[in-house]
Amino acid sequence: MLLAHKIELDPNNEQRTYFKKASGVARKAYNWALEEWKRRYEAGEKLNEAALRRQLNRIKGEQFPYMLEVTKAAPQESIKQLGVAFKHFFRRVKNGEKPGYPRWKKFGIHDSFVATNGPSEKGADAAEVDGKKIKLPRVGWVRMRELVRFKGQIKQVTISRTADRWYAAILIDTEVLPHERNNHGSVGVDLGVKALAVLSDGRRIAGPKAHGNLLKKLRKLNKALARSKRYKDVEDRWRDSQNRKKVKIKLAKLHGRIANIRKDALHKATTHIVLNYDIIGIENLHVSGMVKNRRLARSIMDQSFCEFRRQLQYKADMYGAQVFVADRWFPSSKMCSRCREIKETLTLEQRVFECECGNKMDRDLNAAINLRTFAASSAEKQNACGDNSSGAASAA
Ligand SMILES: [Zn+2]
Incomplete structure (x- = not known):
């Protein structure tokens, strides 16, 4: 491979x-x-x-x-x-x-x-x-x-x-080396910002520590960029001032550093997940987490979500786990993981999911449990149809 x-x-x-x-x-x-x-x-x-x-x-x-x-x-x-x-x-x-x-x-x-x-x-x-x-x-x-x-x-x-x-x-x-795996069955994974990921069994994988300060720096630089000047040249085209050029270079470097730190943390998380679970459910697009933390540039979140999915997929192939990706309309955050009732009004500020059926739990955990249920039933369907292809039927 x-x-x-x-x-x-x-x-x-x-x-x-x-x-x-x-x-x-x-x-x-x-x-x-x-x-x-x-x-x-x-x-x-x-x-x-x-x-x-x-x-x-x-x-x-x-x-x-x-x-x-x-x-x-x-x-x-x-x-x-x-x-x-x-x-x-x-x-x-x-x-x-x-x-x-x-x-x-x-x-x-x-x-x-x-x-x-x-x-x-x-x-x-x-x-x-x-x-x-x-x-x-x-x-x-x-x-x-x-x-x-x-x-x-x-x-x-x-x-x-x-x-x-x-x-x-x-x-x-590389030849895939036999690796000791612990089989805990299926798991749903909700990717976040504060915690890198929340698993359906309640485990939280913490985000990288070095992160916080860099995010502060990022905010500062973004402000500096907004303040920096552009001017029109003789041909009436917009040009960046020397200062703006400098800020842009600094921003590009910082984005790179943050992405690298997150990538490392993602490797630890994805390895842990494929070595411990056979059936893994994740979201298609990471919409919810992006808005959870406005401070984190959207591009970084997008990037790390793609990276997470890429790593999870190839490691799952290596170690024989299956990944199921919910499609973008799957209401992982809005659905009650106990009675499956869908809540139309769930604001971003609501960190706790509360349902009339009495279910009350952390919002990310609720989403992770929904993803686990989705993955488990997808795997069942796949196996019932005798489709042995590893990876996922719904993995685009
Ligand atoms: Zn409910």
């Missing part, structure tokens, strides 16, 4: 320079191939990315000598990506969808390159991991901010930049 782990790097100045250069080469190769593809296609030629890769190999020494200073994986894989982009483009044309022709890669937006294609490239070109260090061809050992989560053969390493941080996405072919 192929799994990717993206880890922040701590490169020295020399390595940073190399990363920038290699990203530049990847971008150049992509844009060159796009131009060439267009030109030759218009001239009536049929072509493919493999032909373009061979062509670039022939001419790069003379036309783009700087390409020889970085790993050959950078330009080659970049052109393969263009091949994929064209494949999607032609498929959309064929299906009568909006086609979306492949676009130029731009500096500052597309800063990434494939650093190596793993152990198939022997010797100096192989990637290697040793604790919190990764060895990349032409670069040597680069410090990583955390340990690689999976054991197995490295298939590919892609280096990319977000704001001014560099990351390595390490693709690993």
